[in-house]
Amino acid sequence: MAIIPQMNLFSWTDIEDLGDLERLRLVLDYLPDETLMETLEEKRFKGRDDYPVRAVWxxxxxxxxxxHGSMESLRRELSRNGQLRNLCGLKDGKVPPASTYSRFMKKLLKHEEAIEHIFDTLVEQxxxxxxxxxxxxxxxGKGVSSFANRYAKNDEPDGRRDTDADFGKKAYKGRKEDGAIWNKVVKWFGYNIHLIVDAVYELPVAYSVTKASEPDINAGHDLVDELEKERPWILEQADTLAGDRGYDDTKLMERLFDDHTIKPxxxxxxxxxxGEETRQLMDKENVTHDFKGTxxxxxxxxxxxxxxxxGGFEKDRETLKKRCPAKQYGITCEGAADCxxxxxxRIPLDEDRRVFTPIDxxxxxxxxxxxxxxxxERVNSRLxxxxxxxQHTTRGLKKMGNKTGLALGIMLAIALGRVKEGQPEKMRSLVS
Incomplete structure (x- = not known):
């Protein structure tokens, strides 16, 4: 049989060698959860402490x-993994019963702002x-199905049925290589997770969770509103913001560039x-453009x-420059003298803010x-x-909000730990 060398009962060297527990160590070391822990411990005060708040957390x-997709799956893991129990701080190797987790998760629902604060603190760091x-x-935006698959017959909240979720739909269409048009419609019952991420390091900087029916563009404006109010320095540092057609909105493009100099x-x-392919541009009789700005x-x-x-973008004039193709490519144009x-x-952005943008x-x-x-999309895939x-068992908007905040916070804590421990090249990695 394969002989496994005996490990010490507990040491950080062993944890680092194990690999799988390395991610958890980074989270426990760098997640700024002290305020939340103190609040929960204060609530417990002189109550029974068989399973300490910090250990359960x-x-x-x-x-x-x-x-782990469920608490029972987690409890089974804790029962057979002594090193994990030690790392989490469980006393005498005892695994909390399901009722303890149920009560703890209900308490967390009252501290949604604290979980959001953890996320915000990590982003700031x-x-x-x-x-x-x-x-x-x-x-x-990312659609996430509820564990429920339809509206509850009884809309009175009882902690089990989902009375918050609704139906969402996204339609996609395109053209195949042979010219045929394809269409695809995706429907789900649940929620939308809306994310703004750093596009280089693939890490979240802002998020919200809404019902599935909430349009992406509405949530996009709400996220910008929140950043303007709570964390304006994020908008001040940004140069560009990329998005798909769901965010094709004149007002959003105007506020990004006019208010924050962010190029949409x-x-x-x-x-x-x-059905027009082109339209005349400004008052130039021999100049046209298509809907994409060509x-x-x-x-x-x-x-x-x-x-x-x-010819580039002139920031002081807020105009796009276009140059004569004959001169640029050395082509003979018979009508050049009369053109x-x-x-x-020069094309002012105000000609059409959707079509003509600071980056041509x-x-x-x-x-x-x-x-x-x-x-x-890769951040969504990691979620x-x-x-x-x-595959989850979450029902309810608040529960989904907490689940999302925890997942994104853990993602950031691992990245922060990598940076602080001299491994910035692994910021995007969720594995050792």
Whole structure:
């Protein structure tokens, strides 16, 4: 048989060697939960202390870190894993009964703001330690099904049925290589998790949990409202914010750039309902543009259409510069002498704030910035795969809010621990 070397009863060296427990150690060391612990201990005061508040809390964190889908699964793990019990601080190796966890989780529902404060504190610490943290942001919404699958027949809350969730729907469409149009509709009963993340380090900086029916754009405005009020320094440091078509909204783009000088990098929907491919731009008779902001000029003599090249963004004028393609590419244009845009063209952003953005939609810079939007999708994937959001037993908006706050807080605590322990290259890693 395979002989396993005997380990010491408990030492940090052993914990580091074990690997799986390393993540939990980072969480226990760097999660700023002292205020919450003191509050819960004060509430208990002289009550029975068979299972100390801190020990039970640590086991709950362990359940999140090790992806346990239920308390019973966590209790089984604690029963067979003595080192985990020691690390969590359980006395005499006793595992708390299910009733203890049930009461503890009910108490946590009254301290939603404390869990949000833990998240905010971790974000602030990362901003202080990582100089470029938060420069590139991305935003997205993620649907999460409730453990319930329909509206409750009895809408009176009893702690078990879900009286908060509702139905959400997202429609997707595109065009295949052969030109055929495809459509896909996704429906679910539950909630939406809305995230703003750092697009480079793939870590959350703001979040909210809403009913599934809440539109992404409404939640996006609410997140910006919250940041303006509570943590304006996040908006002050950001250079760009990338989002999909769900955030294609003139008001959002205006407030991002006008109020915070954040360049919106948001995909655009085709809102032209008349079937036009192009429209005349400003008062230039030989210049048109499409709904994505591609600008074309037409030779006054031959009528040949050419795409104008990018000349960058003039911040002081708030205009996009477009250059004559004939001059830029060395092409002969027979009508150059009569062309009103032979010397180039300036397009004010106010011409159409959705179409014309500070980073030109037709530029390589826009493509590169928009590619970072997938960072928020990877954070969403980690919630599903590493934190058990695909298979869970959560019912209720407050419970889902606490579950989300804990998962994101743990994600940040691991990243913070990596940085403070000299492993910044592992900030995004949830494994050892």
């Amino acid at each position: 640590n086991t709950i964190l362990a359940g999140v870190v090790f992806e 990362l901003y202080e330690l990582v100089p470029d943290f938060g420069r590139s942001l991305a935003i997205d 990098v948001i995909d655009i929907r085709n809102m032209w309902k008349d 600008v074309y000029c037409y030779c006054p003599t031959t009528g040949i259409r050419r795409e104008m090249t990018n 009103p845009v032979a010397k180039g063209l 939609r037709t530029s390589y810079a826009w493509v590169d910035a928009y590619a970072k939007r997938t960072s928020v 599903d795969v590493s934190f058990g959001f695909e």
